[in-house]
Amino acid sequence: xxxxxxxxxxxxxxxxxxxxxxxxxxxxxxxxxxxxxxxxxxxxxxxxxxxxxxxxxxxxxxxxxxxxxxxxxxxxxxxxxxxxxxxxxxxxxxxxxxxxxxxxxxxxxxxxxxxxxxxxxxxxxxxxxxxxxxxxxxxxxxxxxxxxxxxxxxxxxxxxxxxxxxxxxxxxxxxxxxxxxxxxxxxxxxxxxxxxxxxxxxxxxxxxxxxxxxxxxxxxxxxxxxxxxxxxxxxxxxxxxxxxxxxxxxxxxxxxxxxxxxxxxxxxxxxxxxxxxxxxxxxxxx
Numbered sequence: 001x002x003x004x005x006x007x008x009x010x011x012x013x014x015x016x017x018x019x020x021x022x023x024x025x026x027x028x029x030x031x032x033x034x035x036x037x038x039x040x041x042x043x044x045x046x047x048x049x050x051x052x053x054x055x056x057x058x059x060x061x062x063x064x065x066x067x068x069x070x071x072x073x074x075x076x077x078x079x080x081x082x083x084x085x086x087x088x089x090x091x092x093x094x095x096x097x098x099x100x101x102x103x104x105x106x107x108x109x110x111x112x113x114x115x116x117x118x119x120x121x122x123x124x125x126x127x128x129x130x131x132x133x134x135x136x137x138x139x140x141x142x143x144x145x146x147x148x149x150x151x152x153x154x155x156x157x158x159x160x161x162x163x164x165x166x167x168x169x170x171x172x173x174x175x176x177x178x179x180x181x182x183x184x185x186x187x188x189x190x191x192x193x194x195x196x197x198x199x200x201x202x203x204x205x206x207x208x209x210x211x212x213x214x215x216x217x218x219x220x221x222x223x224x225x226x227x228x229x230x231x232x233x234x235x236x237x238x239x240x241x242x243x244x245x246x247x248x249x250x251x252x253x254x255x256x257x258x259x260x261x262x263x264x265x266x267x268x269x270x271x272x273x274x275x276x277x278x279x280x281x282x283x284x285x286x
Contacts (some may be wrong), residue, residue, distance in 0.1 A: 008052045015109045022109065026117050033118065040116040045090035048154050052086065056203030057190050059087055063210035067180060069093055072141045073213070074172050077182035078161055078235050079150035083190045087206050088148065088182065096146040099137065101130050101154075118145065124153065134167055134174075141175040148182075151231065161235070164228045173224040176217035181231055183209040183238035207242045209223075211235075 021043075029036035052059060067073070075096070077084060085098060097118040105111045105121045114121075120136055123129040137147050149171070153160035172179055185207040211234050216227065 003054060003056060007051060010050065010054060011220055019109065020045070022112055022116070022234060026112055029116050032216040033080045034095060036116055037090045037118055040113065041089070041092075041095075044113065048086045048089050049278070052268070055190060057083075057087070057195075058167075058203070058205045060205060060207045061091060061210075062208070063212075064091070066210045066212045067093060068178065068213060072144050072177050073146045073180050074141070074168075074177045075146065075148040075180045075182050076151050076209075076231050076235075077148070077184050078239065079152050079155050079156060080184065081187035081190065083206075084150070084184050084188060085188060087184065087208055092146070092148070094146060095144070096148055097137075097140055098148045099133070099150070120147075130167060134171055137171045138175045141171070141177045147171065147177075151228070161232065166228070169224060169231075172216045173219065173228060178213035178215050178217075179227070179231060181211035181238065183207075183211065183235050183242060185209075185239055185242040193242070209238045209242060211238055 025036055025040055028039075034266060072094075073096075075088075075092075077088065085124040095118070097120055098114075099120045099122055100114065102121045102123040104119075118140070120133050120140075122133050141147060149168045151164040153165045154162065156162045171177075186204060187206055189204040190206065214227070214230060214234070216224070219227075
């Protein structure tokens, strides 16, 4: 209870105290977007790290060596919690924009911080605006700015991944940017699973795994159509490695395919044993 109250007070005080700075950053962003992004990212990364400590989240990170540092990337992660952004934001090595729901653009202060981080707002009810956002994302990637996408389009409220939306893979196919699968395990336990009680009252362990890059340059149409299944299989495999075989995720068919050697987190076609999994992993720590 005390941990949750302290965290909420910290968030409120942070938003109030940084309001004057936020105005300066917003004006600076108009003149020099990349510089303003870096400063905004540092400030928010500090705030997010403080929140993680206050709520008792232990973050286990794997696969940072899989992130290329010399080009723009498309990160694609599974989405179970609002906390997903809070655990990934401090780890991104270069300018990266998230794609968020249009509804967030109407929240005072938060929407301005998101603008300083070049968040692209998606209006899921407006096809024309959705296409415009796709083109903006492709343009950003062309300028060396990475994109973070949750291809499910919304948080999954069950132990299974939602269907992937095609727009994410249109961005990949048109830009040729590599896809980095990001498996996020246990994030809902830091927030949503604690409702209706006050959130952030129980400690939890989150596991975040960055998979090897999936190249998308010069793919033909058929290969681009296979990208959703490829990314989904990679995420399912990494979530299995993280220990979510008992409470997640991928459908039974996907897990069977991974165990049968039809897909793995690092290389579709590598067997479970080749991937270093001789036995089912233990359930995630709570």
